[in-house]
Amino acid sequence: MSTISLTLEEIERLSREVLSANGCDQLNTDALVRTIVTAERDGSDSHGLFRLPGYIASLRSGKVNGGARPRISNDLPAVIKVDGDNGYAPAAIEAGVPVLATAAKSLGIAVMTITNSYHFAALWPEVEALAGEGLIGLACVTTKPFVTPAGGAEALFGTNPLAFAWPRPGKMPMVIDMATAAMAHGEIQLAAREGELVPPGTGLDENGAATTDPGEIIKGVLLPFGGYKGSAIALMVELLAAGAVGDCFSFESVAADNGDGGPTIGGEFMLAMAPELVAGPDWADHCETFFQRYDAIEGPRLPGLRRHANRQSTAPRQINAELVGRIQDLRR
C-alpha cells in the first residue's frame, strides 16, 4: 500500500476544507472534523478519512442536511430525545450527550434516542465521553443490511456496532466498541482495497457459499460474529436502535436510501448510568479488584488499550495515498 504521512493537524485541515467546500456549515463541520481526527488519532482506520468521500457524496446528492440543527426534547426526565434534523450524527451526539449525562447523574440512569440522523463513524467517542463524566455508557446503531441472521444467507441485520464504556477514576476508562458482524463493513472494504483475504467465517458469496474473498463477500453477505450468539446480539441492536428509538431498522434504512455511497438514515440508542447511585459509594474500588484479576492473567488485554496507546503518539499518520488524492480532488 502506498501511503502519505499526514499530521493530525493536516488531517484536520484537509477534512475541514473538503467539508466546507461542499456546503457543510461550521457547526456540522466542527463535529465531523472532531470525529474524523479522533478516529485517525486512535487508529480507527475504517472510520476516519476513509469515510470522508461518503460524507461528501451525501452532501452533494442533497441527502444529508449539512446545516442541521439537532433539537432536544426531554418531557420525561430519564428520556432524552434528539431529532438530528436530517444531519450527521456527530452534531446530534455532541448536543445530546451533556443533557444525557446530567440526567443520569441526578436520576441514576437515563436513555437517549437519536432519530433522523446519519451515523458513519465509530461509536467509542460517545461512550468514552460518558465515561469521562464518571458514567457507564452504552450505545448502538443499525446500519445497512449487510449481515444474515446465523443459519441463513440473506442480509437483514446491519453490521450493528455496540459500544460500552466503564469509568475508572484516575485511569483511562475501559472501552469496548465492536461491530456485531464477524467484521465491520469498513474493514471488509479496506481488505478488498488492499487485496487481502479475510478469515474463514467472515461471510458468504452471492450464492451463499463460504468465501474468504472480501470482494465476493461485498456482493454476498457478512456473517454475525460468534454464530447464533452474535446473531442474537445483532438482533438486540436492531430492536434497541430502531425499535426502541422509533427509527429505521437496517432494512428500512436501505429502502429509504438514494444509493449515493454515503451513510444511511437511522437512529442511535444510548444509555448512561451513574455507578455510585446504582452500585453504591465503593463501586470503583470494588471494580478495580476485578480489573487487577483480569490483568494478572497472562495473555488477555483489555479492550480499548490499542486505541488508547495509539492516542499517545503525536507522529504523522500513514494514510492511503489514493484516498488522500481522492479527498483532495473533492475540494472543488
Ligand code: NDP
Ligand atoms: P475490532 O474487532 O477491531 O475490535 C472490537 C473491540 O475489541 C474493540 O474494543 C477492541 O479494542 C477490542 N479488541 C480487539 N482485539 C482485542 C484483543 N486482542 N484483546 C482484547 N480486546 C481486543 O472492531 P470492529 O472491527 O468490530 O469494529 C470497528 C469499528 O467499526 C468500531 O469502532 C465500530 O463502532 C465501527 N462501526 C461503525 C458502524 C457505523 O455504521 N457507524 C458500523 C459497524 C462498525 P481496541 O480498539 O483497543 O483494539
